[in-house]
Amino acid sequence: MIIFADVTVKFDRFTALPAFSLHVEEGEFFTLLGPSGCGKSTALRALAGFVDLSAGDIHVAGKKITHQPSGKREVGMVFQNYALFPSMNVRENIAFGLRVQKLSKAETDRRVHEIAERVDLSRQQLDKQVSELSGGQQQRVAIARALVLRPKVLLLDEPLSNLDAKLRRQLRIQLKELQGQFGITTLYVTHDQDEALSMSDRIAVLNQGRIEQIGTPQEIYKHSATEFVCTFIGEVNRLSPALLGTFTTAGAVGLGIDAATYVRIENIKVVRPGAPHTGFAVPATVESHAYHGMHNVYHLRTEHDRLRAVLRGHDGWQPSDGERVDIVIDPASLLQYPASAGVLAAAGAEQ
Structure with missing residues (x-):
């Protein structure tokens, strides 16, 4: 479904991703896990089209998207701070991408209400300002805004990191359930090992831009392939x-x-x-x-x-x-x- 083929990303003289290769299966909840600065967010942004590749190619659903503009990649992204528009209400935030695509008002309204219901946002909440919502509700708005465009891939860049510990635990379950309901291929970025172990179908552990190990949560934890993975995961x-x-x-x-x-x-x-x-x-x-x-x-x-x-x-x-x-x-x-x-x-x- 998603293929990184020898992808290299450089920022001036710094190489963030050196010859990065990865294959994510259709429908997987796949996590890129590693410490700050290991290249996981860079890989996500390369897939979204927000950073240019120095070498290599990226494929989604059999199509090479390496040089496609980000808006044409059929990829939805949820950022760490959600990047919601404070001047718009919830309905307008969710509808933003549809209006950019110039869909009719009737079709836009239909899809906004459909996706809001599926992510458990009420009609009353649709008319609220973003600032009136809790952190968990804001996250659902950000996910709805990404999914309403019906992307082939959902990208999540540390979406729980700004929430308190109890809410993070609750939203892990909800987020995984949502992904299962939609069946959408999801690439998730986090430095939190508990998130990765509890939510993922498979995990890639990154260190300095390189993949140390790919496997199921059980394989990563019980059969750590390298010393770095062993000491990074668990105690x-x-x-x-x-x-x-x-x-x-x-x-x-x-x-x-x-x-x-x-x-x-x-x-x-x-x-x-x-x-x-x-x-x-x-x-x-x-x-x-x-x-x-x-x-x-x-x-x-x-x-x-x-x-x-x-x-x-x-x-x-x-x-x-x-x-x-x-x-x-x-x-x-x-x-x-x-x-x-x-x-x-x-x-x-x-x-």
Whole structure:
């Protein structure tokens, strides 16, 4: 459906996207995920026609659109700040693109009411000013304005980043449901890993303009292909060679002692000393813990490492600060990467 073929985008001497290639399937909710400055918004804007390519081509639905004006690409875009017109009411905002296309008033009104109903905007809200709406309602207006043009592709550039955490969680669900209802191919840009994991059919993780990994949320999280992906997605502990050595001494096989080795915090089990377990146990002391409602995050000190682990509130036993415990790790849950991998990734895991 969407193909980036060796797309390069340069701004003066800076290369934002070097030979970027990507294939998005029809009907997918596909997310570009990465830190600020990694090139994800540049890729989105290149597809929309807002930035020129230095090399490569972009195809949508089998047609090359590389040199087409943005208005003829059949692409709808929702911006981070929604870019709604404050001088127009909701109805006029949604109808703006249709009027540019010179549709009749009757057809414009029909399509505005149709799309408003589908995104759960009432007729009363259509006559309100944008400033009278909540953040979530403004987002629906921006989506309606994009979808009323019946684009082949919907582009969303960090559309939830200006909302509070509770509203973001609510709108993730609504946005995904809307996309499913319309069945429209959607390319979503975010730096928020929770958004990406909870909403996407597939994810591309970007780093400095290059794709580190493409996969389903489960593949990205459980089988991170690179050290960067491993440390960017979720929370991890980096294990020292000394701690790995205790595992090999205890009989673990296939571990690279000198490899950069990580374990996600939920894959460390905390048990009473000497309790039955499956995996390899290491004695530790609870240094501190932080309460998060449904779970606690424990900071633990072993002979060799300081580690973090999660205990759910319904797990029953919750150790106290200063208490001696065993931590249990299954070697199958470890993620290992070549020792020469970047120092920045390791630093990110320690934050």
